[in-house]
Amino acid sequence: MALPETLAAWRAAEPALNTLCAQAQALGAHLWLVGGAVKRALAQADAPPEDIDVCVVGASAQRLTRTLADETGGHYLALDPAFGIYRAALGARTFDLAEALHDDMSLDLARRDLTMNAMAVNLADGALLDPFEGERDWRAGVIRMIDARNFDDDPLRLLRAFRFMAHARQGQLDGATREAIAARAARAAEPAGERLHVEFLKLLSAPQSFDALAAMAQSGVLEALLPEMTPMRGVPPNAHHHLGLFEHTLELARQCERLLPTLTGEAQAYFDQALTPFTTRAGLVKLGCLLHDVGKPQTWVIQPNGRHTFYGHDKASETMAEAVARRWKLSRSLTERLKKLTRWHLYPCQFGPASSRRSILKFLRRLQDDALDVTLLALADRHSTLGPEITPQTLETADAHHRWLMAQTFAEAETMRLPPLLDGKTVMTLLDLAPGPDVGRALAALSEAHQLGEIGDADQARAWLLKRFKPE
Numbered sequence: 001m002a003l004p005e006t007l008a009a010w011r012a013a014e015p016a017l018n019t020l021c022a023q024a025q026a027l028g029a030h031l032w033l034v035g036g037a038v039k040r041a042l043a044q045a046d047a048p049p050e051d052i053d054v055c056v057v058g059a060s061a062q063r064l065t066r067t068l069a070d071e072t073g074g075h076y077l078a079l080d081p082a083f084g085i086y087r088a089a090l091g092a093r094t095f096d097l098a099e100a101l102h103d104d105m106s107l108d109l110a111r112r113d114l115t116m117n118a119m120a121v122n123l124a125d126g127a128l129l130d131p132f133e134g135e136r137d138w139r140a141g142v143i144r145m146i147d148a149r150n151f152d153d154d155p156l157r158l159l160r161a162f163r164f165m166a167h168a169r170q171g172q173l174d175g176a177t178r179e180a181i182a183a184r185a186a187r188a189a190e191p192a193g194e195r196l197h198v199e200f201l202k203l204l205s206a207p208q209s210f211d212a213l214a215a216m217a218q219s220g221v222l223e224a225l226l227p228e229m230t231p232m233r234g235v236p237p238n239a240h241h242h243l244g245l246f247e248h249t250l251e252l253a254r255q256c257e258r259l260l261p262t263l264t265g266e267a268q269a270y271f272d273q274a275l276t277p278f279t280t281r282a283g284l285v286k287l288g289c290l291l292h293d294v295g296k297p298q299t300w301v302i303q304p305n306g307r308h309t310f311y312g313h314d315k316a317s318e319t320m321a322e323a324v325a326r327r328w329k330l331s332r333s334l335t336e337r338l339k340k341l342t343r344w345h346l347y348p349c350q351f352g353p354a355s356s357r358r359s360i361l362k363f364l365r366r367l368q369d370d371a372l373d374v375t376l377l378a379l380a381d382r383h384s385t386l387g388p389e390i391t392p393q394t395l396e397t398a399d400a401h402h403r404w405l406m407a408q409t410f411a412e413a414e415t416m417r418l419p420p421l422l423d424g425k426t427v428m429t430l431l432d433l434a435p436g437p438d439v440g441r442a443l444a445a446l447s448e449a450h451q452l453g454e455i456g457d458a459d460q461a462r463a464w465l466l467k468r469f470k471p472e
Contacts, residue, residue, distance in 0.1 A: 006041050006127035013047040016072050017088055020054070021123055023067055029059030032120035032129065039138060041121055042128075050253060054097045055120060057105055068095060104275060105129055106236040113157040115144045129320055141168040148180035156186040159199045160227070162216050166206035169372035173215060179426050185220030189227075196225065197328035198278045205283030210254040213290075217250060219293050226290065231297035238308040240387040245296055248384055252289035255380040256282070263376075267406055270372055275334065283374050284334065288341030291321040295342075340370045341377055348378040351408075352401035360408050361451050364416050364442070371409045375402055415451050421461035422446060428461060431469050442469055 011017045024031045033041065035053035056064060065086035069076035074090035084099035100108040109118040109131055112128070116138035120129040128135070137144050143165045151157050158181050165171035173181070189196070203209055216222040223230050235245035243251055260271060260282060271282040295316025301309050321342040325335040344367060351360065364371050379402040382395065420443070427442050428435065446465060449455050455464050 002126065003041055003121055003128060006044050007121070007123065007126045009046055010041075010048040014093065016068065016088075016095065017052075017095070017123065018050070018096065019071055020064065020068050023064055023071075024056075024059065025124070027059040027064075029064070030057040030105075031055070031123040032057065032100070033107075033123055034120050035117065038119045038121050038128075039116070042119075042135060042138070048093075050093050052093065052095050052205045054095060054123070055100045055105060055108055056097055057100045057103055061099045065095070065097045065334060078261075106131060110146060111153070112146060113150055113154075113160055115142075115146060116164065116168075118313055120148055130420045138168075142174055143168065143170040143171055143177060145177040145180055148176075151180060151184055152187075154191070155184065156191040156195050156199060158184060158188045158221055159191075159196065159203070162212040162221065163199050163203040163206075165215065166203045166209040166212035171212070178215070178219065178251040181221065182219045185224050188221045193329040197330055200225065200328075201276075201279035201283050201287065204253075204286040205278070205280040207260075208257055209286065210250075210257055213250060213253055217246075219412065226294075226324065228294045228324065229290065232293070235297055235300055235308075238387060239389040240385050241286060242386045242388075243384070245293060249290055249293055251384040252292070252377070252380045255383040256286055256289055256376065259376070259380060263403075263406070266410060267372065271376065275337075276331075279334075281373055282376075284337055285341065285376050286375050288321075288345070288373070291324060291338070292317055292342050292345045292377060292381065294320045305389075314343055314346055317345075327374075337370050337445065340367060341374055344374050345377050345381060348375045348402055348405055349382070349398070351405045352397075353404055358448070358452065360405075361412065361415070361448060363405075364409060364412055365447065372406055375405050375409065378402060396461075418447075418450055420447065421450055421455065421458050423467070427465065430465055446468075 016443065020031065032055040033052070034055050037049050037052050040049050061084050065088050066076045068074065069088040069090070072088070072090050074088045077087040079085045079087050079096065086097050088095040088097070101111055105120055106129075109120060109129065112118040114137075115132040115134040117134065118130075118132045119134040120136075121127070122129070122225050125296070132146055145151065145161070160182070161173065161177065161181060165173060198293045203212060206212070213222065217435055229246065229249065232246040233244065233250060237244055242249050253275055260268060263271075263345065269282065273281050275281055275284060293313060295313040295318075296310045299313040299316055301311070303309055318339050319336050322335065325338055347363065347367075351363065379399065382398040382402065386395070422430075422443075424439050424443060426432065427446070431442060433439050433442070442465060445468065446455075447459055450461070451463055455461050464466075
């Protein structure tokens, strides 16, 4: 199906496109699809993306956007008036309209970052404007810059190049682009934290992001973004680790991607879930992989017997991960998840088929919605730890135990959703307690007893609490 036929199908699926085209025709303007919509059209998708980017030539983007919102019952937003960018939000679909640079599409495309992003499709007739052979590069998975100076205009483009590499089919940076990025690597951290974390988590959420991560590490961009990783380069292999700490950390991300397709279908669907519009659960786990051991250099001790120890590195890593989250302006929810991934990545190693149900439920209460995420990170950690003291049998057992723990997490999901039998106020009245940690301990013990089936209703809960915490 050619581009005109694809656009006809899109207009049938989204009548607002017809409305927009009619408005432009009345004004003598030209509208050009840009961004991801172009690649989607070239792939002959049946329907347009939820987010449609349009470049306007010969008319006011503001006027067109406002009229589109008014005529379709949508909402008008001025995204960036200084650059002539406006949005019409029409239910689940958004139209972002921007005025072409100097009212010239060729000039507008020339200022973009990569050739595959410098294509445009005329909304009226489906003509493709591709001055830098972006379609060729996109189909081949080649990540090629337009002009190195465009990276200087917005250093976020240094990271975007790797993000597109991660999402491309067997994506590869071309040589000149790789050199231009490496020469500017130190500038990668300049953009606002909000922009950085969105791009990086989009990258990590690609099913196969490891090659892009490795290229980032080689270019210097990864350490510019995460300088906490640089001290890792000084920690060598040891009895448990066949790789130096920096290489071990990257290997975790690779193992995570290798292991995901080997999990049960239920687990794969879980890790494919979107936590935000820009990251999946798997993507955040991979960020946890990169940060899980950042506390090791500061806790590293070589004992008299030659053994390397890192006591307390999990807590140190949690503190450093929280600092990264603050710098990148992560949401509170993502920050708390990231802290759990780093703080508790050693916890799953304690469990196996011989573990008591009581201990499993304690693990699940502590980690709540992140138990599976922490277990995946721990499993990847085990597969990345192949020093001379790790036998094949050790690894096989660890793999089986971590997968068993994942199965228990799914099996106990209903139990973990049991509603509380009593609230904190009731517990305080019953036990004559003031607000404080004793109330939390009583509620936790009550929850455990409920989950274990020792009590089943509010009356039993009251009697159990009085016997346990206020004996005669």
